[in-house]
Amino acid sequence: MAFLEVKNLKVHFPVRGGLFNRKIDAVKAVDGVSFTIEQGKTYGLVGESGSGKTTTGRAIIGLNKITAGQVIFEGQGLTGKSSRVQKDVQMIFQDPYSSLNPRKRVLDLIAEPLRNYEKLTKQDELEQVIQLLKKVGLSQDSIWKYPHEFSGGQRQRIGIARAIALKPKLIIADEPVSALDVSVQAQVLNFMQEIQEELNLTYLFISHDLGIVKHMSDRIGIMYKGRFVEEGTTGEIFNSPQHIYTKRLVAAIPDIDPKKRSLQKHLRQEVQSEYKRSYHDYFDEQGHVYDLRNISDSHLAALPEKG
Numbered sequence: 001m002a003f004l005e006v007k008n009l010k011v012h013f014p015v016r017g018g019l020f021n022r023k024i025d026a027v028k029a030v031d032g033v034s035f036t037i038e039q040g041k042t043y044g045l046v047g048e049s050g051s052g053k054t055t056t057g058r059a060i061i062g063l064n065k066i067t068a069g070q071v072i073f074e075g076q077g078l079t080g081k082s083s084r085v086q087k088d089v090q091m092i093f094q095d096p097y098s099s100l101n102p103r104k105r106v107l108d109l110i111a112e113p114l115r116n117y118e119k120l121t122k123q124d125e126l127e128q129v130i131q132l133l134k135k136v137g138l139s140q141d142s143i144w145k146y147p148h149e150f151s152g153g154q155r156q157r158i159g160i161a162r163a164i165a166l167k168p169k170l171i172i173a174d175e176p177v178s179a180l181d182v183s184v185q186a187q188v189l190n191f192m193q194e195i196q197e198e199l200n201l202t203y204l205f206i207s208h209d210l211g212i213v214k215h216m217s218d219r220i221g222i223m224y225k226g227r228f229v230e231e232g233t234t235g236e237i238f239n240s241p242q243h244i245y246t247k248r249l250v251a252a253i254p255d256i257d258p259k260k261r262s263l264q265k266h267l268r269q270e271v272q273s274e275y276k277r278s279y280h281d282y283f284d285e286q287g288h289v290y291d292l293r294n295i296s297d298s299h300l301a302a303l304p305e306k307g
């Protein structure tokens, strides 16, 4: 039995308009995504902005209504409102600046989930919060401080302490280090790996940065316009990417290993010749058409010159 199984997940948002504000169309944010995560492992979701990564994560935790498909957690279907989801599945957000209430002290921020689900005495609560702070590498006197008194990396640690307060099994980390300085990113990522081991956590790790996802993940799913164009182990994705879109992402990551560099050069050539054939649209084996004009500027910049 898989720990988490996502089966043919679809999340469509209605687009309303016209005289009676009726549903006239739908944004197919997620349109048939399937994957499984084993317990204690990390699954990386990669794709450019708007590809549907966040919507996938939010649907799993019940923040977005599922249009079709299933999310099966430890053998049982998940529904957003169950207290099981709220305890066992937690989310870490991109921006520690805006995800922590600036008017609350660290004690209250971290104790909030405990207050909602566990009836502790004030003394026990205080001790638990101090333990959690220790675990994330912050000092005891932090409890009386407010979020603005911490650096970005420290704030993300506070967010993590809050997320692990109820001893969850699965953490959905949505771009957890994107808002942090590069020098702090590695610290937070390594720390996330340490607590993963210690608490046997399973991660769904969402990022637009394939380099970071490679560092964190056992398996990777590459999203494009609400679908997976490819999914596999981290080794498979990096050593033998199949889809032109994956090839382009892999080719764009700087690698110091000479063997990998020659693979990347080969991939770049493949991508270039594909582009010469059809600059705008790419047709995959199943006949899907991908409009490559809608890619983000950073990805566009990474493309080879039109030949």
Ligand SMILES: Nc1ncnc2c1ncn2[C@@H]1O[C@H](COP(=O)(O)OP(=O)(O)OP(=O)(O)O)[C@@H](O)[C@H]1O
Pocket: 013, 027, 028, 029, 047, 048, 049, 050, 051, 052, 053, 054, 055, 056, 208
């Ligand atoms: N509540 C909503 N109502 C309507 N459309 C939405 C809603 N939430 C997301 N979308 C649309 O769904 C698509 C997927 O968005 P999503 O945020 O999941 O992508 P993403 O890959 O996480 O991108 P980013 O990294 O920019 O967050 C986008 O076109 C977005 O505009």
